[in-house]
């Protein structure tokens with residue numbers, strides 16, 4: 001155990017290596033036991049392929065406009081994975097040795113995530129309801145535009161971010177699965193259910209990383225959590241746009257659609273914060289310096305503040321015509 005008073009972030013990261021190795025085995029799946037997009041979608045090597053596609057297209061015909069818009073936005077977000085991997089690799093203090101558990105984690109996480117965009121993209125292509133070229137252009141824009149997650153490459157802030165974000169993606173993919181099921185598309189429901197289950201494991205791992213940091217460096221971890229919540233957690237696709245649309249403009253319409261159909265709302269943002277406060281036992285943390293205590297008290301009071309604001313917010317009514325949807 002390292003003592004809090006002398007702790008530097010790089011020492012904490014080093015101290016956590018074995019722990020990260022354990023979480024790697026516990027919370028990431030091996031390739032052999034992993035699902036693949038091909039398990040869930042029509043197999044083009046079979047004679048039944050065209051019949052299966054016909055069925056898939058018939059079911060996709062009844063999906064609502066907002067659901068499709070959310071699905072495309074989710075897919076583009078997942079397809080920007082190269083940005084997220086390069087972001088993870090540049091977090092300060094992470095050792096660059098390829099055999100280090102941190103690097104193994106980053107690669108293993110990327111390998112799992114890579115299936116999400118593949119599966120969703122292939123489904124949308126087969127559905128016949130999407131203008132694929134427009135969607136692909138948005139993906140290229142998002143990758144080229146990058147993002148600003150406001151984590152300053154700090155490991156503590158970065159793992160608050162990933163804890164929050166993986167939980168948010170778990171919620172949104174799970175809700176899309178539920179809505180798809182109600183709208184009669186079992187294939188899509190199953191696919192999004194698989195993605196959601198991956199996100200849940202990832203969220204669990206990142207939350208465990210932060211719990212571990214709290215053990216070693218509670219004041220600094222608390223300040224990092226506070227700082228991220230003061231700045232507000234931005235979604236990784238906040239620069240999303242379409243051809244001919246200003247940077248970030250399409251993202252607003254995408255989140256409006258998600259809010260409208262209840263896939264991801266401002267109430268969910270507050271729920272995630274409450275979940276993190278509980279998970280990291282923030283209220284019970286007493287052994288803090290003055291700054292740490294102030295940060296803790298700010299965080300504890302925050303969900304109630306968000307709820308008061310959320311009550312005054314109405315679900316956005318404005319419908320928008322996305323170039324993505326055929």
Ligand SMILES: [Fe+2]
Nearest residue numbers: 078113116169
């Ligand atoms: Fe994902």
Ligand SMILES: [Fe+2]
Nearest residue numbers: 166169199202
């Ligand atoms: Fe994820």
